[in-house]
Amino acid sequence: NAGVTQTPKFRVLKTGQSMTLLCAQDMNHEYMYWYRQDPGMGLRLIHYSVGEGTTAKGEVPDGYNVSRLKKQNFLLGLESAAPSQTSVYFCASSPTSGDYNEQFFGPGTRLTVL
């Protein structure tokens, strides 16, 4: 049981390049999330999904797109990377049963945009 995994762990991009971050979970969770973590700002929600085929905007969605074609995967795309997108990106998932269950986090992806 791997939990939540993220690919890649590190990436360096040049301004204007595109890339996709992959998040996978094997816990059969309905909800999945993408956050970014910047120094002094905690975690901020980029996009989230409440089920396969559905996505929604979070607090800081501009410059990012997401897709949830399969329940276990949640992809985060940067179409034209900017230095302001240099950050650590965390994916998380949570089940729907119960009340406000904890989110299970992946190990993070450190992205640098030059």
Added chain:
Amino acid sequence: AQKITQTQPGMFVQEKEAVTLDCTYDTSDQSYGLFWYKQPSSGEMIFLIYQGSYDEQNATEGRYSLNFQKARKSANLVISASQLGDSAMYFCAMGAGGGYQKVTFGIGTKLQVIP
């Protein structure tokens, strides 16, 4: 809109002592949940404890307890008998609203345990 406020950028505590990390929140929702996460220097996010807005008793998980004061909108984390391994960033978070679990995080408190 939801808001989480953590006003202590950094805290020091002597090993084996107890420490309280402050968290206040703001929401118009009647039903919500409060979480605490730990982030050690290795970077992973570790869930510590959860408190529901309708829970009458404070949540406890081992050495962690959540001092929930609903009227004051505070959800402080208390760590008893601090250990060197408790040195980390601690984030308070809140989930609210129906139909999805949109969670808002505070900016965190850096705790350092002194031997």
